[in-house]
Amino acid sequence: MPTLAQQHILLGISGGIAAYKAAELTRLMIKAGAEVRVCMTEGATHFVTPLTFQALSGNPVHTTLLDPEAEAGMGHIELARWADQIVIAPASANCIARLAHGFADDLLTTLCLASKAPLHIAPAMNQQMWANAATQANIATLKSRHIKLLGPASGAQACGDIGFGRMLEPEQIMQLLQADTSALPLNGVKVILTAGPTREAIDPVRFISNRSSGKMGYALAEAAQALGAKVTLISGPVALQAPPDVTLIKVESAEQMLNATLAHMPEQNIFIATAAVADYTPQEVVDKKIKKSATELSLPLKRTQDILATVTDRYPELFSVGFAAETHDLMTYARGKLERKNLQMVAANSVAGGKVFDQETNALEVVWRDGQHSFPEMPKRELAQQLMQLIAARYHSFKDIRSCVLN
Ligand SMILES: Cc1cc2nc3c(=O)[nH]c(=O)nc-3n(C[C@H](O)[C@H](O)[C@H](O)COP(=O)(O)O)c2cc1C
Numbered sequence: 001m002p003t004l005a006q007q008h009i010l011l012g013i014s015g016g017i018a019a020y021k022a023a024e025l026t027r028l029m030i031k032a033g034a035e036v037r038v039c040m041t042e043g044a045t046h047f048v049t050p051l052t053f054q055a056l057s058g059n060p061v062h063t064t065l066l067d068p069e070a071e072a073g074m075g076h077i078e079l080a081r082w083a084d085q086i087v088i089a090p091a092s093a094n095c096i097a098r099l100a101h102g103f104a105d106d107l108l109t110t111l112c113l114a115s116k117a118p119l120h121i122a123p124a125m126n127q128q129m130w131a132n133a134a135t136q137a138n139i140a141t142l143k144s145r146h147i148k149l150l151g152p153a154s155g156a157q158a159c160g161d162i163g164f165g166r167m168l169e170p171e172q173i174m175q176l177l178q179a180d181t182s183a184l185p186l187n188g189v190k191v192i193l194t195a196g197p198t199r200e201a202i203d204p205v206r207f208i209s210n211r212s213s214g215k216m217g218y219a220l221a222e223a224a225q226a227l228g229a230k231v232t233l234i235s236g237p238v239a240l241q242a243p244p245d246v247t248l249i250k251v252e253s254a255e256q257m258l259n260a261t262l263a264h265m266p267e268q269n270i271f272i273a274t275a276a277v278a279d280y281t282p283q284e285v286v287d288k289k290i291k292k293s294a295t296e297l298s299l300p301l302k303r304t305q306d307i308l309a310t311v312t313d314r315y316p317e318l319f320s321v322g323f324a325a326e327t328h329d330l331m332t333y334a335r336g337k338l339e340r341k342n343l344q345m346v347a348a349n350s351v352a353g354g355k356v357f358d359q360e361t362n363a364l365e366v367v368w369r370d371g372q373h374s375f376p377e378m379p380k381r382e383l384a385q386q387l388m389q390l391i392a393a394r395y396h397s398f399k400d401i402r403s404c405v406l407n
Helices: 017-031 050-057 068-074 076-082 093-100 107-114 127-131 133-144 170-179 215-226 254-264 307-314 330-340 380-406
Strands: 008-013 035-040 085-091 119-123 153-156 162-166 190-195 200-203 206-208 230-235 247-250 270-273 280-282 301-303 319-326 345-350 361-368 371-379
Touching: 008 017, 008 050, 008 076, 008 107, 017 035, 017 050, 017 085, 017 170, 035 050, 035 076, 035 107, 068 076, 076 107, 085 093, 085 107, 085 170, 093 107, 093 119, 093 133, 119 170, 127 133, 127 162, 190 215, 190 254, 200 280, 206 280, 215 230, 215 270, 215 380, 230 254, 247 254, 254 307, 270 307, 270 380, 307 319, 319 330, 319 380, 330 345, 330 361, 345 380, 361 380, 371 380
Parallel strands: 008 035, 008 085, 085 119, 190 230, 190 270, 230 247, 270 319, 319 345
Antiparallel strands: 153 162, 200 206, 280 301, 345 361, 361 371
């Protein structure tokens, strides 16, 4: 299921009595794996101190727009771009009014105007303020701009009134945020991956295979799904469980992997080929077990069809990512593969001395046409999450460039 893991959340806090609940919300977001930066209105700082949020989020808290020192750190536009989503909790009546009218007279409202990130607001105010026609008109304006409302709830209020206007509890806000996949970078994107080794049959009991465990491909499938993608995994024989909700197609040979990949290819957006596909397969599969007789046995092999090259040839508009396992000259081979197979990205790992296969950790050199990135050695699951973030970012810029060219 998609999560907030690795999401950049800008948490806006405005001046209401429920501001203290934002501390628990920050803690829950961090626990869910999000990176949180907090922006407080001046009003909010009278209810709770920025220090609380600095300690909880592990990042400096942003409070003023016209602060040269803050601009030298992470400026307001940079912060607006950094955010994958903005959540304002609590959102005061005043904050809601200023958002509805497009004000940019403090840091929080300026960030909201300057960011393309989806905006969620959790209103919190006295029931009469909530019911007021002015507030209701402002809420209607925000809804018409697809700003998402989290609550409010009904119940006893700090002022003694009872009615609508209470901020949702932090756990309820988290549930709604986690159920909303629209802010995830691969929301609506279809990703197909190949993973694991292939088995090329020699006779009914023997085969040629390799040491691939499929761990990297399965971790990438999980990471893609966590970013909101709809994932199809074409897998060779491995001892791994596919993440729930992934469409899993099990295959054995290189030929079966090619056929399954092509059958599921139409309408995919991203193709990631992590499988260690056999380059050669026996010319013939003997239908009875080969008996031990001669002192030597030769096994004529033939080339298998290259899955990656076949796919990129038939689907040149696809964002295709290849993996390269090399024992030497990593970058040279990776760049060569990028050009030769018309790929958008190549992730190369060193397999010198049997490294990588069936290991828990890995390091990668990733190249694309006008850039590259090195991932140091780390657990495969963590590496897959970071690589998937990079793939998502490159996919979006590839799509933007394509749509500029086509328009
Ligand atoms: C004790 C106290 C509690 C308040 N609680 C709320 C509240 O829950 N919701 C709200 O909209 N305004 C509340 N206000 C009023 C806001 O603090 C005020 O409108 C302020 O200008 C909001 O500024 P901001 O939206 O820039 O943070 C409260 C004011 C006081 C003095």
